Amino acid sequence: VNAEIIAVGSELLTPRRIDTNSLYLTQKLNERGIEVAGKSVVGDDRERLANEIRRARKSSGLIVMTGGLGPTLDDVSREAAADALGLELDFHQEIVDAIEARFRRRGRAMSENNRRQGYILRGAEILPNANGTAPGQWLRDDTGILVLLPGPPRELKPMFEGQCLPRLAQIASPYQYYTLSLRVTGLPESELDQRIAPIYSEEKRVATTILASPGEIQIHLRARAATLEEARKIAEFLGEKVEAELGSNVFTREDESMEQVIARLYRGRGMTLAAAESCTGGLLAERITSVPGSSEYFLGGFVTYTEAAKNAWLGVRESTLRQHGAVSKQAAEEMARAVRAKANASVGVSTTGVAGPGGGTEQTPVGTVFIGVADEKSVEVAEIHVGGERDLVRQWAVQKAFDLIRRKAL
Ligand code: ATP
Numbered sequence: 475v476n477a478e479i480i481a482v483g484s485e486l487l488t489p490r491r492i493d494t495n496s497l498y499l500t501q502k503l504n505e506r507g508i509e510v511a512g513k514s515v516v517g518d519d520r521e522r523l524a525n526e527i528r529r530a531r532k533s534s535g536l537i538v539m540t541g542g543l544g545p546t547l548d549d550v551s552r553e554a555a556a557d558a559l560g561l562e563l564d565f566h567q568e569i570v571d572a573i574e575a576r577f578r579r580r581g582r583a584m585s586e587n588n589r590r591q592g593y594i595l596r597g598a599e600i601l602p603n604a605n606g607t608a609p610g611q612w613l614r615d616d617t618g619i620l621v622l623l624p625g626p627p628r629e630l631k632p633m634f635e636g637q638c639l640p641r642l643a644q645i646a647s648p649y650q651y652y653t654l655s656l657r658v659t660g661l662p663e664s665e666l667d668q669r670i671a672p673i674y675s676e677e678k679r680v681a682t683t684i685l686a687s688p689g690e691i692q693i694h695l696r697a698r699a700a701t702l703e704e705a706r707k708i709a710e711f712l713g714e715k716v717e718a719e720l721g722s723n724v725f726t727r728e729d730e731s732m733e734q735v736i737a738r739l740y741r742g743r744g745m746t747l748a749a750a751e752s753c754t755g756g757l758l759a760e761r762i763t764s765v766p767g768s769s770e771y772f773l774g775g776f777v778t779y780t781e782a783a784k785n786a787w788l789g790v791r792e793s794t795l796r797q798h799g800a801v802s803k804q805a806a807e808e809m810a811r812a813v814r815a816k817a818n819a820s821v822g823v824s825t826t827g828v829a830g831p832g833g834g835t836e837q838t839p840v841g842t843v844f845i846g847v848a849d850e851k852s853v854e855v856a857e858i859h860v861g862g863e864r865d866l867v868r869q870w871a872v873q874k875a876f877d878l879i880r881r882k883a884l
């Protein structure tokens with residue numbers, strides 16, 4: 475079956491609130507092998523909502539609605555569903571009794587409008603709400619399944635997990651799914667796709683999605699098969715082919731960030747690291763130290779933001795700064811060497827660049843960053859040019875530095 479999600483609530487159509495319930499629901503449904511074919515956000519409008527339900531029912535077998543089950547007049551999910559399906563709403567006194575008891579336990583009186591929450595679509599199963607007042611509703615008919623869930627995530631999640639997933643298990647697809655994620659760096663998305671498309675498009679049992687973020691691309695390979703074990707084999711077989719094509723650009727096949735990979739590698743090899751940062755202003759050290767236990771391999775760092783600091787603290791030569799500037803291959807080289815020596819680390823890393831928006835010149839435009847990596851034998855410098863805002867330039871610089879740091883320990 476295909477699913478659709480309808481998030482109900484006028485506040486979700488303002489810039490103040492976003493619909494996160496559908497993300498949660500999509501994840502849970504996907505894990506059970508149910509694809510989400512569409513989703514929508516509809517305001518608290520009975521007629522619009524009824525139309526949306528009618529439309530969704532025509533194309534999808536499972537409709538999950540969230541929100542609009544509250545006690546107030548603007549909560550119209552029950553009525554809209556009744557309109558769309560041509561059903562009566564039946565009043566259930568036992569629901570209202572339970573709500574009243576809930577209020578009494580808290581020393582409060584139930585207000586009259588909570589009675590609205592006692593109305594259930596004729597033929598629907600009641601999904602008790604342990605964390606709030608509005609019960610959910612589960613309706614199965616010849617057309618498909620319609621589920622009404624409360625909007626507050628802390629009510630919706632336990633209800634979905636505890637009461638909907640077990641019901642869905644009976645109708646879910648005959649397939650089991652396994653997802654393998656490869657995380658890649660150092661390649662543009664277009665080139666990556668060009669290289670791996672011939673590989674993944676061969677394998678019809680795997681759905682491939684590619685997700686790019688600054689300095690990193692994730693490849694998700696979602697395999698389906700009769701058993702989980704078989705799905706895992708299919709995904710891993712394809713994953714190996716993709717990895718063979720992309721080589722060391724793949725930095726992990728686990729759910730690990732670059733700094734976690736560095737942690738694993740440096741610990742494993744007993745290597746240490748020190749950093750001299752200019753344009754990244756400590757961002758690199760921040761991410762490295764966000765990993766618990768990083769003191770085992772990260773010795774420390776300098777944020778040398780001015781030329782004077784580069785000279786005084788790291789000994790970057792005045793002649794280098796004068797001749798080539800602080801944003802130069804030569805400065806990056808000296809910074810990396812100096813910090814490595816001062817800290818007595820296996821690897822020294824440096825960043826120096828123009829993050830912008832000002833400060834660019836014809837020779838070194840905004841977005842230029844030099845990244846130096848020194849070990850005991852040599853020092854290399856990478857030059858990158860990032861199109862984009864200050865924040866993006868800094869993120870890319872760190873990601874590139876991480877890639878170089880990582881490669882030192884391969
Ligand atoms: P209530 O009884 O609290 O009124 P309800 O089922 O009527 O529950 P809504 O009134 O639609 O739900 O939403 C209540 C609150 O739940 C919202 O203010 C919002 O904080 C949260 N919420 C609703 N829908 C979503 C959603 N799709 N994603 C994330 N949060 C949501």
Ligand code: MG
Nearest residue numbers: 542543544549
């Ligand atoms: Mg409400």
